[in-house]
Each structure stands twice: as C-alpha cells, then as structure tokens.
Amino acid sequence: MIELTARTVVLDLDDTLYLERDFARSGYAAVGRSLSHLLNSERFATVCYELLAIGHRGDIFDRALDYCGVAPEDRDMPELVRIYRTHDPDIALCDDVAGFLERFSERRIGLISDGPADMQARKLEVLGLKDRFDHCILTGQWEGDFGKPHPRAFAEIQERSGHSPEEHVYIADNATKDFLAPNQMGWLTIQLFRPGRIHNKPPPSDDHAPRLSLTDLKGLKPA
Structure with a gap:
C-alpha cells in the first residue's frame, strides 16, 4: 500500500x-443503429470494435463501412461522429x-x-x-x-x-x-x-x- x-x-x-473501450463499444452500437437501413448494425459495431482492438483510431468508421459495403456517397461522416460523441453511453x-x-x-x-x-x-x-x-x-x-x-x-x-x-x-x-x-x-x-x-x-x-x-x-x- x-x-x-x-x-x-x-x-x-x-x-x-x-x-474507455466500454464507451467505444457503446458508441459503435449507437452509430450502427443509425445505419440500420444500410447494413447489419451489430456487425458494423463488431467490426469497429475489432479495429479498435488492433490499434486503429481515426479511420475506424471508414474502414468498417468499407467492410460492410457502404458506398462513399452514402456516408455522412460528420453525422456519424456526432452520434458517437453525443450518445448516452453504457x-x-x-x-x-x-x-x-x-x-x-x-x-x-x-x-x-x-x-x-x-x-x-x-x-x-x-x-x-x-x-x-x-x-x-x-x-x-x-x-x-x-x-x-x-x-x-x-x-x-x-x-x-x-x-x-x-x-x-x-x-x-x-x-x-x-x-x-x-x-x-x-x-x-x-x-x-x-x-x-x-x-x-x-x-x-x-x-x-x-x-x-x-x-x-x-x-x-x-x-
């Protein structure tokens, strides 16, 4: 002591x-729910968390959207960042x-x-x-x-x-x-x-x- x-x-x-990983996991889930009309929201959140775990930071959303097959023109990145930052964290x-x-x-x-x-x-x-x-x-x-x-x-x-x-x-x-x-x-x-x-x-x-x-x-x- x-x-x-x-x-x-x-x-x-x-x-x-x-x-901090708990905030990230919670935020990825919130962002995924906002994209449910474009992709499997749970899979998106899982991919984001896996990218975080191997050391990625600023480009996680883009990489996860690439993986999920979402076209660049369908991505509103400022809105996704806003959702991540303002969600009620678990x-x-x-x-x-x-x-x-x-x-x-x-x-x-x-x-x-x-x-x-x-x-x-x-x-x-x-x-x-x-x-x-x-x-x-x-x-x-x-x-x-x-x-x-x-x-x-x-x-x-x-x-x-x-x-x-x-x-x-x-x-x-x-x-x-x-x-x-x-x-x-x-x-x-x-x-x-x-x-x-x-x-x-x-x-x-x-x-x-x-x-x-x-x-x-x-x-x-x-x-």
Whole structure:
C-alpha cells in the first residue's frame, strides 16, 4: 500500500475511472443503429470494435463501412461522429474507484480530461461524477490546442488549490501525454496499467514517464 501525502489528488477520466473501450463499444452500437437501413448494425459495431482492438483510431468508421459495403456517397461522416460523441453511453466506474474516492474524501479531488467537453461531461454525468470534484477541467472547453501535454490545466488547478507543487498528484493512464506537464511542475505522477486499457505505448522520453505505476487504485491510501 502506497501512502499519498498529496493534499490535491487529480485524476484523468478515460481508462482511469472507467474503461474507455466500454464507451467505444457503446458508441459503435449507437452509430450502427443509425445505419440500420444500410447494413447489419451489430456487425458494423463488431467490426469497429475489432479495429479498435488492433490499434486503429481515426479511420475506424471508414474502414468498417468499407467492410460492410457502404458506398462513399452514402456516408455522412460528420453525422456519424456526432452520434458517437453525443450518445448516452453504457459505461460504469471501475470497481476500485468508489473506495478510492471515499478514502480520499478529506483531500481536494480534481479532474483533468481531454476530448470534446460535451462528450466528457456526459460521461461524468452517466458515471455519477458530475458534482464529485473540487476542481474539474475538461480541456475541450477551451478554444485552441490546450489538451495534454499542454500545462494550462495543471497550472490552473494548482492555482485554484493554493497548494505547493509537491502537494499535488496526477493519476492517469497514457504515458505519451499525461505526465509531461505535471512532471515538469514538480507533481507526483502515477500511471494506471488497467487491464483492457486502450493506450499502451511507452513514454516517448524520460520526461514523459510517470514516477510510479500501479494496476489499480486499491494500492493507494492517504498518509
């Protein structure tokens, strides 16, 4: 068990508090239903999920539509993306999250998450976390490129908390972007290696690497 002295505990959302693959599976099903006049919706969703599992990202819908034989002129890609982002997701908290939040209920709890702000906010509502955080920053609310690894969100939470850098910890999953800024600011950083997570790439440099790593949140308690 690792004891955290941090007075402000900041969390990522996707693959940290719930499994992002569950949101993807739910979104693919919603998109498939919207295309049921053109294809087998369940097969479309399955193909999308299989493509995700082998590492495809931005071109999943096009590849799945190719596989299902839908002509390019019959594809309204902006509408499919809109459906994916705005659907009511079938997702749930990982089983260690509620206990973690209870253990750290006397500390300030924050959240920093990338992605379209409306989509991320909908996830928080479905997960029952809408009003759970003292500091909640969805970087998609800002115009411009302020997603991680940009330091803006971390600096804003540090300013709000009033705590020194070493009194902050950031817990997240993606070493390609999550830890660079808080490392440079002097925060403690912890990577979660949840089974079934989507992002598996190693840190691109030592500066991107977390200070600690765990498979779940059960190994953390307040000091």
